[in-house]
Amino acid sequence: MRYSKLFIPTLRDDPADAEVISHKLLLRAGYIRRVTSGVYDYLPLALRVLRKIEAVIRQELNRSGAQELLMPMVQPCELWEKSGRMEKYGPELLRFKDRHGHDSCLGPTHEEVISDLVARELRSYKQLPMNLYQIQTKFRDEIRPRFGLMRGREFIMKDGYSFHADDACLAAEYDNMFATYCRIFERFGLNFRPVEADCGSIGGNKTHEFHVLAESGEDLIAHCSGCDYAANVEKAVSERSVQAFEAATLQSVDTPNVTSAEDVAALLSLEPSALLKTVVYRVIGGENDATVIAACVRGDDQLQEIKLIHALAADGVEMATDEEVQSIGGVSGFIGPQGLSCKLLLDQSLNEAAGLVAGANKKDAHVTGLDTARDLDAASFADLRETRAGDDCLKCGSAIELSRGIEVGQVFALGTQYTESMEVMFQNQQGKRAVATMGCYGIGVSRLMAAVVEQCNDDSGISWPPELAPFQLGLITMGKSEEVMQASETIYQQLLDAGIDVLWDERKERPGVKFKDAELIGLPMQVVIGDRGLKAGLVEMGLRSGERNEVALTDIVNLVIDQLKTSGSTN
RNA sequence: CGGGGCGUAGCGCAGCCUGGUAGCGCAUCUGGUUUGGGACCAGAGGGUCGGGUGUUCGAAUCACCCCGCCCCGACCA
Missing domain, CATH: 3.90.960.10 (YbaK/aminoacyl-tRNA synthetase-associated domain)
Structure with a gap:
């Protein structure tokens, strides 16, 4: 892609109404623009990143046996009446009537729709288990949208639902999804932690949240310094020794x-x-x-x-x-x-x-x-007290620590809460009618993009993990001589032919501008071609981390390919 | 919804207190000089001062109402 043809409206100053780093940088680097409260445009760069995040999620989920489908964003209110969540969900559920006066709502989640679908088609235990997921835009009319993509009203979410003939099977799938989520977040290069959590309004009996550790996180999580115990403070349990005071009269x-x-x-x-x-x-x-x-x-x-x-x-x-x-x-x-x-x-x-x-x-x-x-x-x-840093872990007695986290995923073992109300029934091996048991699994895709930026940035801008960067490489042409343009064009073509996602900055801009933009946008690698080096047959290969080397023009394509392989970047 | 802050050119801001008809930096356009880390010179375009009502000879400025945005609390991917 040629830079001059790409829509990347970068900003020199931090936007005044952005608070957290990811919001500032995504705005400044030309990834997103606000449309209305909690609703954003994803500009070309952002869409590329989202697609890459989705690709990793799809790959890992498909590998784990889940299958993708797509459900509607508009849902009939009847389904919510049936599950009993119409009132419980409250004003976050955006309701409206269509032209026929039919009560509808924008889907904030899809337990009802998927349960309704499965209920219609499920007959026999032989059809179970099954795990269905989608990547869809959700709408929740949040009381207070904030922090850009971190808490929008409209956001992109991967939501998956599994159905089982019995609880043992659900438990196995829960573990399967737990492991899959760990693999996904590891591939993003994130510093994250799965934690025990409260079930909240979704319900169910067992759940873990996946938190990306970041100062700007909205959640507080407690984790043990000595073992793997970790929990949201809403749920965390711990002990501390309190001195006993002497009994006395009132x-x-x-x-x-x-x-x-x-x-x-x-x-x-x-x-x-x-x-x-x-x-x-x-x-x-x-x-x-x-x-x-x-x-x-x-x-x-x-x-x-x-x-x-x-x-x-x-x-x-x-x-x-x-x-x-x-x-x-x-x-x-x-x-x-x-x-x-x-x-x-x-x-x-x-x-x-x-x-x-x-x-x-x-x-x-x-x-x-x-x-x-x-x-x-x-x-x-x-148990009513909130766990404090320094408390004793109930599992191993070591000290509890507290960190802030951004919740990017959650897995729930729901049991029969929805399948009962939505009548998801089947005939079991004994020939009897039975209620299916259910799990649900979410990943905040657009939030994840923000969470990655929270963790991967420096003074110059974003620093994407290679697997998520909108382009694998920035090719920067310096100077305006015919020779340097021609050499750039040749390398650009060679890189494209090698299947590399390259952004060629051929703009008539001064070098400083190009370097600043490349760093702001966060491309992990850059190749610089300038008049000076070109005379000696040299170009420069640099990493976002700052490391730079002069290499022979004739070697550059192969060196780039090698570098991409070692950094694990896929296309 | 409660509490706090804010709304002036695409972006960042000054002007408001003490009314006299709008300014700075960046960005944009034209011409020129520059060209390895956000250039320089000269010129130009761009603003219903968030909206409405009122006070006044006169309102960005004062008063009232409305709208929108950001931050702090309840929600959650």
């Missing part, structure tokens, strides 16, 4: 205007872990729907809301308003577990704990000497 203590756990601890010269922190929520969904509840963790711990939601078997929780706090007998700023007229949950680390300090439910007062076993008989215990 006493009230004045704490005028001192509300935060840290400040109360400082005022009373106590360890923050001696504090018992009480947070009040209103429950959404489940049997406690719309009621107000209180949850307690130690003063130096944070409450993990996802864990609380699970402990309550609810759909969600929301911080209580001051009025709601009052309605259960609490006083904002001085809330304590005693005497509240509501359901009370304590973190399990508080089981049998004594000598604690907690809010007194009176303005400007706390109580000391609180004993959870003695003073709080209505409380139930659950």
Whole structure:
């Protein structure tokens, strides 16, 4: 491809409204442009990268026994009514009526459509297992799209669904997909980590997320320094040794205007872990729907809301308003577990704990000497605290570390959650009707492009892994002499003939401009032909990393081929 | 939706406080000189100042309303 014919609108300055590196660089290097909130154009360079990402995914999935199909983006609402997700999915599901008044929606995911398809065609256990996937544009009307491609409303996703006659078969496919995902992310040269995760709104019972480690990641993940335990903090479990405090009688203590756990601890010269922190929520969904509840963790711990939601078997929780706090007998700023007229949950680390300090439910007062076993008989215990760096791993006892991650993939063992409601049935070996069991597997394709940029960049721009670069090679012509143009054209043709994806920068630009653009765009290798070297029969071969060598003009094509082989770049 | 910031030429910004009819850098176009790391000189084009209403002799500037964007919280690939 000739540079002058390619649509690559590069920018000299960082766009003002981009925050994270991938967003800035993809905009600056001419890969993407915003159309509307959370919706982007993929310009020619971006499309090339996307196609390469897709190619790797297809290759590995096909090799693992999955098969590709393509489902529609527009879906009838009936399917969502049938699965019961119409209400649960909420406003993220973009709904509309067609001209006949038929309720439709844009597919944010395809469990319903695939289950409906399979339900119609599945008769016998002999047709199972099967694993079907697609690479499709999804639409989720996100509350807050941000960070460019990282969290768009419209995005490209690979989603796969497997169906099985029994759970053992599902478990085997889960492991198969897990391994396949590891291979895919390894081929992208990413620093990633599979982690145990919460099932979220998709449901199911077993799931792992795949996170690319990056500062800009939206998720916090906990991983053990001594073994392979890793989990999203929404799910991570760990222990820490907390000093036991001496049992004492209950006493009230004045704490005028001192509300935060840290400040109360400082005022009373106590360890923050001696504090018992009480947070009040209103429950959404489940049997406690719309009621107000209180949850307690130690003063130096944070409450993990996802864990609380699970402990309550609810759909969600929301911080209580001051009025709601009052309605259960609490006083904002001085809330304590005693005497509240509501359901009370304590973190399990508080089981049998004594000598604690907690809010007194009176303005400007706390109580000391609180004993959870003695003073709080209505409380139930659950794991509610968020894992902290330095905690002990439950598996091996080593220290837990925390990192930020970008979730680029997730595998779920769903079980029969959708197959039951969608009636995906078949006749089993015993001749009986049975419900199929199901798994689903996602990879955020467009997000992956952003995640790779987050990990592969430097001050000059993007630095693509060879397998994903939009072109394998940049051929840069310097000078305007007839000779150098002619020599460039010859090499360009030879490279093309050798099947190499080359971008020939034949623009009438100064050398600096061409080098800057090549580096911004992130091409992994460059060949430079200039008047100076040409006289001596030499050209320059350089890598994005900076390494450069003068080589004979006559050798260049073969050297490039060798280099591409060793770097593992495919076309 | 709640909280914070912002909207002036393709991009990055100044001007606004204290009203007088729009400016800088980059990019673009023309001509010339340059040509191994984002050149220089000369000239040119390009703006409903996000939109509306109001105040005023006069509004980018002041007031009110609306729209859009970015950041922080709940969602997730």
